[in-house]
Amino acid sequence: MTGLxxxxxxxxxxxxxxxxxxxxxxxxxxxxxxxxxxxxxLQDDDQPKP
Amino acid sequence: xxxxxxTIDGEVFQPYRLEGEDAxxxxxxxxxxxxxxxxxxxxxxxxxxxxxxxxxxxxxxxVNSARVNLTGRRVAVVYRDAAVxxxxxxxxxxxxxxxxxxxxxRETGLTRDDREAAAxxxxxxxxxxxxxxxxxxxxxxxxxxxxxxxxLFHWLSAMIALPAVAYAGRPFFRxxxxxxxxGWVNMDVPISLGVLLxxxxxxxxxxxxxxxxxxxxxxxxxxxxxxxxxxxxxxRARARSAIAQLVSLSSEGxxxxxxxGTRRYVPARDLKAGMRVAVAAGDRLPADGIVREGVSDMDxxxxxxxxxxxxxxxxxxxxxxxxxxxxxxTVEITAAGNDTFLSExxxxxxxxxxxxxxxxxxxxxxxxxxxxxxxxxxAATLAGWLLLGHGWHDAIMAAVAVLxxxxxxxxxxxxxxxxxxxxxxLFRSGIMIKDGAALxxxxxxxTVIFDKTGTxxxxxxxxxxPPAISTETLTLAAGLAQHSRHPLSCxxxxxxxxxxxxxxxxxxxxEHPGLGLSGTFGGETLRLGSRAWCxxxxxxxxxxxxxxxxxxxxxxxxxxxxxxxxxxxxxATVTALSAMGLDVHLLxxxxxxxxxxxxxxxxxxxxxxxxxxxxxxxxxxxxxRAGGRVLMVGDGINDAPALAAGYSSMAPATASDIGRTxxxxxxxxxxxxxxxxxxxxxxRAQRIARENFALAVGYNVLAVPLAMAGLVSPLVAAIAxxxxxxxxxxxxxxxxxxxxxxxxxxxxxxxxxxDHAVRRAA
Numbered sequence: 001m002t003g004l005x006x007x008x009x010x011x012x013x014x015x016x017x018x019x020x021x022x023x024x025x026x027x028x029x030x031x032x033x034x035x036x037x038x039x040x041x042l043q044d045d046d047q048p049k050p
Numbered sequence: 051x052x053x054x055x056x057t058i059d060g061e062v063f064q065p066y067r068l069e070g071e072d073a074x075x076x077x078x079x080x081x082x083x084x085x086x087x088x089x090x091x092x093x094x095x096x097x098x099x100x101x102x103x104x105x106x107x108x109x110x111x112x113v114n115s116a117r118v119n120l121t122g123r124r125v126a127v128v129y130r131d132a133a134v135x136x137x138x139x140x141x142x143x144x145x146x147x148x149x150x151x152x153x154x155x156r157e158t159g160l161t162r163d164d165r166e167a168a169a170x171x172x173x174x175x176x177x178x179x180x181x182x183x184x185x186x187x188x189x190x191x192x193x194x195x196x197x198x199x200x201x202l203f204h205w206l207s208a209m210i211a212l213p214a215v216a217y218a219g220r221p222f223f224r225x226x227x228x229x230x231x232x233g234w235v236n237m238d239v240p241i242s243l244g245v246l247l248x249x250x251x252x253x254x255x256x257x258x259x260x261x262x263x264x265x266x267x268x269x270x271x272x273x274x275x276x277x278x279x280x281x282x283x284x285x286r287a288r289a290r291s292a293i294a295q296l297v298s299l300s301s302e303g304x305x306x307x308x309x310x311g312t313r314r315y316v317p318a319r320d321l322k323a324g325m326r327v328a329v330a331a332g333d334r335l336p337a338d339g340i341v342r343e344g345v346s347d348m349d350x351x352x353x354x355x356x357x358x359x360x361x362x363x364x365x366x367x368x369x370x371x372x373x374x375x376x377x378x379x380t381v382e383i384t385a386a387g388n389d390t391f392l393s394e395x396x397x398x399x400x401x402x403x404x405x406x407x408x409x410x411x412x413x414x415x416x417x418x419x420x421x422x423x424x425x426x427x428x429a430a431t432l433a434g435w436l437l438l439g440h441g442w443h444d445a446i447m448a449a450v451a452v453l454x455x456x457x458x459x460x461x462x463x464x465x466x467x468x469x470x471x472x473x474x475x476l477f478r479s480g481i482m483i484k485d486g487a488a489l490x491x492x493x494x495x496x497t498v499i500f501d502k503t504g505t506x507x508x509x510x511x512x513x514x515x516p517p518a519i520s521t522e523t524l525t526l527a528a529g530l531a532q533h534s535r536h537p538l539s540c541x542x543x544x545x546x547x548x549x550x551x552x553x554x555x556x557x558x559x560x561e562h563p564g565l566g567l568s569g570t571f572g573g574e575t576l577r578l579g580s581r582a583w584c585x586x587x588x589x590x591x592x593x594x595x596x597x598x599x600x601x602x603x604x605x606x607x608x609x610x611x612x613x614x615x616x617x618x619x620x621x622a623t624v625t626a627l628s629a630m631g632l633d634v635h636l637l638x639x640x641x642x643x644x645x646x647x648x649x650x651x652x653x654x655x656x657x658x659x660x661x662x663x664x665x666x667x668x669x670x671x672x673x674x675r676a677g678g679r680v681l682m683v684g685d686g687i688n689d690a691p692a693l694a695a696g697y698s699s700m701a702p703a704t705a706s707d708i709g710r711t712x713x714x715x716x717x718x719x720x721x722x723x724x725x726x727x728x729x730x731x732x733x734r735a736q737r738i739a740r741e742n743f744a745l746a747v748g749y750n751v752l753a754v755p756l757a758m759a760g761l762v763s764p765l766v767a768a769i770a771x772x773x774x775x776x777x778x779x780x781x782x783x784x785x786x787x788x789x790x791x792x793x794x795x796x797x798x799x800x801x802x803x804x805d806h807a808v809r810r811a812a
Contacts, residue, residue, distance in 0.1 A: 018179065022175045026168055026171055026172065026175075031168075035121045036097075036119055036121060042097070
């Protein structure tokens, strides 16, 4: 049962990272254009601007 | 000489003109020497458009970045101030074939929508995080953790769940409190009660080291319910942004002539009576006024439904919304703002809206019965357990279990999920629904009333029996017609382009407003215009057609006849609507002969002509009072009061601003089939929503007796709630499978090709 002492904090910490990452992605505008993002992935426009 | 009509996908737009001081309000700074501006680009609705715009604008040396938002159909451009003007960007987009207008999110309330959406998503994330972790702990409790370990897990759960409930539950608590303040009960009251009681009771149990805690149920409930709430929000926000982007593509203002003859641009809201404004040919009037200089033909179809233009001379009264076709005018404004013909109609509209009985959405109707029933059941459970001689503790536990198990998780998801799926399906076929209530109302209509000009018809004339006209005649007539913005001239030009005819080049072309055009070709005088202008007698009977006469030298004149051609699928749509059991009426402000012609062509028996805006309103209201549920379909300013009065309403995207604002549903594209598609989808969505309710209620019928008997452990509650929610969502997804949306008929595709040809020629 001593394993719980560090397993539980680890689980909570990892969950917290997930939550923080989601809130970051929300803040940085990644949910603003869901439709466009779906199509953007298919485009071959990776060349840098000349 | 360019072609007068700028047509994109059959919809006529005037290019946006960004005038001097007006430009500044759209632009924001994006770093040293850099500016940022956003444009609305309604046609940027496909991935190809995204790639095309970004590549093309991005390649301009002065543009730092161009990014398309496909969901909002917007383009954000960051550019170097000195190197390019916003107007040049608009023109560049115009050359690519996209009409653009600057966009300020503040003016549409979109930023508030975005903030709300972000707040809901954050709450959803917090609830999801809590649900995952608490469930992890609960699973270990269910699998047999005991004594100190179980208590530890319960305390950990409490520490995660209580802050999560406090944060993520706020949208429900707020709504429940405001409903209770107003003295009625909505779905959020049982939700808030269930969640709060579950959390508090579990805390009490944990404190006393008891075996059962429902922390997982509380947070899972919140998670599912927030998902439903977010879907509902998403749907409204999507329709709102789609409608916001349809806001007039014309410039909202006028060029005012000062006393010293100078001209400056004044936004429409700042126009005052007594100002003199210059109205170029092809401009819409910004306000009511009296013509002081110039003679022109006015297109009044948005105001009256009349398809034939009317000639105005100095002294004539003109109204806001009319389009000057043939010549520039100087107009003295007599009324602006609150005194216009338009504002009179707006008053009629708001009166009509107030006359509407408040529509209660299906979920709220159910909540009226649901909440009292649930609370009674919980109270009965409490009383029953006490009467049977159990202690207070067990009785309260059982009562709370009833509240938790009946918490309308599936009910809260049942309607939003269906409506989001259904409206998304309609959205992809170009039909935009303003909110869920509009979709519900569409399913209940029993009468459809169509306006004629611009709704059943395209609102632009086309030549009747073109093969009868020789290529030579058309070549010469088109030579004159290309110098005019008159709709009949445009129609002649379209026919010439369709037949690949290069117009002749007459000399000394002059336009005589109210009469026609004259010119010289090969030593002969050419005349194109009214019958009188070409020396032809009037016909015996009005056939409901528009006419142009053409005369070459002393030869016999030729009569061109035009009709306002039907939108594609008009007749098929009327047939389909009748087959669905709906009454179809035609209500127009146009001449009786023209109305009768269209009514016969599409197969409508009940047609009314020469109806004023007031008469249209009265017609719709009379049907409504007689118990009918009217779907009003119209586009004009004159239809706006009737649209507002209708039980449900639809307008094409080509409609006047005020018409689009008044309508609950707006469709893009030419085909009227959208009307039948929307009604079909509305009915289907309503049927699936009812099924979902039946499923949710059925689940309660099974689960409530168990809860009353005290048999619902936290494990049973968790399983029952999750399965019912998932079943409801799976059922909602069926709305996706139905065939909805206007089908591109051969006629639509043909029309598209001609428009492209016209655009190339321009």
